[in-house]
Amino acid sequence: MDPRVSVFIDRKLGQPVYRLHRWMYRVTGGLLGGTSPMGPMLLLTTRGRRSGEPRTVPLLYMEDGERFVVVGSNGGRPEPPAWLLNLRANPEAEIQVGRRRQCVRAEILDGAAHGPLWERLSQYYNGWAHYQTLTDRPIPAVVLRPR
Numbered sequence: 390m391d392p393r394v395s396v397f398i399d400r401k402l403g404q405p406v407y408r409l410h411r412w413m414y415r416v417t418g419g420l421l422g423g424t425s426p427m428g429p430m431l432l433l434t435t436r437g438r439r440s441g442e443p444r445t446v447p448l449l450y451m452e453d454g455e456r457f458v459v460v461g462s463n464g465g466r467p468e469p470p471a472w473l474l475n476l477r478a479n480p481e482a483e484i485q486v487g488r489r490r491q492c493v494r495a496e497i498l499d500g501a502a503h504g505p506l507w508e509r510l511s512q513y514y515n516g517w518a519h520y521q522t523l524t525d526r527p528i529p530a531v532v533l534r535p536r
Contacts, residue, residue, distance in 0.1 A: 410447045418488035422447060427514050431457060432485040433533070435475035446472050450486075450533075451513045453506075457484060457493070457533040460510060465523025473497070476531065484533055493533040503530040 414422035414432055423430055427449050434445040448459045461473035476482060480495040498506065510530055511518040521528050 407447060411445055414447060414485070419486065423487055425449065427516060429486075431459075433459065433472055434483040434485075435472050436479050436481075437471075438475050438478035444472065444475060446470070448472075449514060451510060453532070455535055457486070458506065458510065459531045459533065460517045460520075461497070461529045461531055462517055462520040465520035465528075467524050467526055469526065469529075473529065473531065481536070482533070492536040494536050496532040496534065498530045498532060500527050506530050506532075 410422045410430075411432060414430070417423075419430075429450060429452075430447050431450045432445050433448050434443050436442070437444050451458045461469055463470040463473075476495040476497060480497075482493050482495055484491060484493050503510075507530060517528065
């Protein structure tokens with residue numbers, strides 16, 4: 390899928406689509422919503438940094454051995470996604486991949502720390518590189534390691 394289409398969908402339909410996606414994923418164990426035209430999707434559940442409440446978002450991911458790598462692009466917006474801010478406050482989280490749920494610990498790789506990994510991520514889904522052109526904010530890669 391052309392990254393510009395993803396940006397359009399994100400900006401115009403955003404939150405209602407993500408709520409529906411999350412619901413379909415959970416109800417079907419990832420049969421619906423587990424894949425997208427861009428690649429495989431997971432559900433990431435973090436703790437709200439202010440509320441302490443669980444917050445779940447569907448995210449495109451790249452598998453890297455036993456690790457899962459997601460990107461804090463927020464569709465190229467100037468502000469980071471809330472889930473990334475939540476992980477900065479508390480790196481302990483949960484993911485759901487298909488029917489399988491597991492606890493993970495996040496490692497946020499900013500700037501030069503994600504150099505070689507960023508190249509692989511950009512090849513995996515060129516939208517992430519496109520999003521970086523839309524913002525001055527460095528877009529981090531986030532490695533989710535099973536606990």
